[in-house]
Amino acid sequence: MPRAPQKWTPEEDKLLCREVHNQCELGRNSVSHILGLTPFRALVSEGRVRDWRSIADKIPGRTNKDCRKRWHNVLSGGLNKGYWTEEEDKLLTHAVQIHGETWTVVADVVKTRSADQCAKRWKQCLDPQLDRSEWTELENRRLMEACAAKGRRWKEIQMEHFPTRSRNSIKNQ
Numbered sequence: 001m002p003r004a005p006q007k008w009t010p011e012e013d014k015l016l017c018r019e020v021h022n023q024c025e026l027g028r029n030s031v032s033h034i035l036g037l038t039p040f041r042a043l044v045s046e047g048r049v050r051d052w053r054s055i056a057d058k059i060p061g062r063t064n065k066d067c068r069k070r071w072h073n074v075l076s077g078g079l080n081k082g083y084w085t086e087e088e089d090k091l092l093t094h095a096v097q098i099h100g101e102t103w104t105v106v107a108d109v110v111k112t113r114s115a116d117q118c119a120k121r122w123k124q125c126l127d128p129q130l131d132r133s134e135w136t137e138l139e140n141r142r143l144m145e146a147c148a149a150k151g152r153r154w155k156e157i158q159m160e161h162f163p164t165r166s167r168n169s170i171k172n173q
Contacts, residue, residue, distance in 0.1 A: 006061065008070060008074075012059055012062065013070075013074075013075060015058065015059050016055065016059060016067055016070060016071060016075065017075060019054075019055040019058055019059070019067075020049055020055065020071055020075075023049050023050075023051065023054070023055065024049060049068075049071070052064035052065070052067050052068045055067050069114075069116070072107075072114050072115070073114050073116065078112070079112060079113060079114055079117070080112045080113060084113075084121060088110060088112060088113060089121075089126060091109060091110045091111075092106065092110050092113070092118055092121060092122060092126060093126055094109070095109035095110060095118075096122055096126075101119070101122070103115035103116070103118050103119045106118045106119075106122075123166065123167075124166045124167065124168050125166070127166075129164060130164060130165070130166055130169075131162075131164040131165050132169075135173055139162070140173065142161055142162075143157070143161070143162070143170065143173055146160070146161045154167045154170055154171050155167065157170060158170055
């Protein structure tokens with residue numbers, strides 16, 4: 001069972017920023033950074049932070065995944081929120097064709113979106129395997145039965161009963 005999410009405190013954010021900064025110090029000494037060609041945030045977005053585990057060890061109650069997501073999704077800046085552009089969709093499609101569903105690698109190709117954003121966009125909208133046809137009466141009955149048995153556990157309902165439908169399509173039916 002997943003643990004309950006905890007809101008990040010300003011102190012934790014400061015600690016995370018400090019630890020990311022400390023880990024990027026080696027990158028700051030690179031020739032491109034010394035010449036002013038690589039800003040600090042670029043060092044992190046280029047993947048110079050490699051050991052999120054050691055960062056998480058210094059922030060009680062946080063995992064390496066918590067720290068990486070908090071950094072990339074909130075603190076580092078540079079990520080788009082909201083509507084996807086046609087160019088981002090093309091980059092995402094191309095990256096998935098090359099790298100598959102390795103979302104951190106795909107996000108590195110897209111550049112303007114996080115791994116979570118890329119995964120969600122692909123699985124909900126762009127995956128050519130998705131069934132976008134009108135729902136049949138039989139599917140509607142199966143959905144009602146699945147909801148009666150499983151409640152609002154959409155992931156389970158999707159995986160067991162409607163693997164070619166997006167979760168959003170199932171929830172919005």
